[in-house]
């Protein structure tokens with residue numbers, strides 16, 4: 001037995017002793033353990049059994065799988081953001097490196113979006129989409145969580161109501177004025193579309209708890225707490241601007257152009273499965289969601305989304 005093996009055994013002995021466990025039993029277990037395989041580790045069987053079509057149109061498969069890829073990447077993004085936000089001794093290096101990871105994932109989502117824009121026959125899409133009504137990508141909970149975790153709530157409030165909402169506004173009230181309420185809420189009567197009602201029934205409580213948890217630890221607040229010279233470094237400024245613009249303008253426009261291709265055939269845009277006034281609702285110049293206002297000049301903020 002090599003000294004390395006002896007040392008490992010000693011460490012294992014200590015580990016199991018602390019747990020009140022017998023090392024010999026665990027070693028014997030190893031004797032009969034099955035070797036790990038790729039398919040067990042990656043869970044390929046489970047993963048490849050999650051693509052269930054509602055119609056016989058082959059391109060529906062493209063639609064389902066690309067959405068699932070998006071959700072997996074959303075999960076990767078949240079995984080990294082969570083590590084930055086909950087870090088107890090955050091360093092500039094850790095912050096920058098993780099922000100770059102998040103940025104790369106969103107770059108991938110943006111550059112791959114033409115899988116949707118170009119990659120399905122319009123005729124097939126128009127057939128299978130009827131079976132999806134009244135569901136919509138609007139109801140992606142992870143997408144909303146990325147927003148809550150990236151910035152302060154005030155930056156997600158509908159631009160028309162920002163003046164009336166501040167840090168002390170109860171979350172419930174702020175929630176009712178989030179920019180995405182405009183997709184299905186009539187602010188005069190307070191009535192909400194089915195899309196919004198179903199979404200809130202499932203996620204409202206979870207969203208409020210999540211937004212509360214990230215209220216003081218979101219990416220933007222964390223960024224602002226970094227030392228001045230770090231905040232102003234070219235590399236970090238570039239990374240922050242890149243992420244903000246990719247999520248809130250480039251991705252949004254790739255998505256919007258896809259909606260135009262599939263839903264804008266005649267004089268009037270077709271109604272979306274979620275039923276929003278999408279041709280207006282989805283444009284960055286109206287939504288004006290900007291995660292990190294501090295990294296933009298006043299002019300850039302004024303012109304947000306107007307160059308696309």
Ligand code: HEM
Nearest residue numbers: 070116136137138143180258259262272273274275276278
């Ligand atoms: C052919 C492909 C697509 C079309 C035509 C499309 C269309 C739309 C439309 C019209 C809306 C507005 C809400 C509504 O009334 O339904 C919407 C919202 C949304 N969709 Fe898509 N979408 C497509 C693909 C995707 C993909 C792949 C994702 C990725 C998860 C996605 C995520 C979202 C999100 C997050 C929203 C809410 C955006 C916001 O609130 O600003 N969509 N989509």
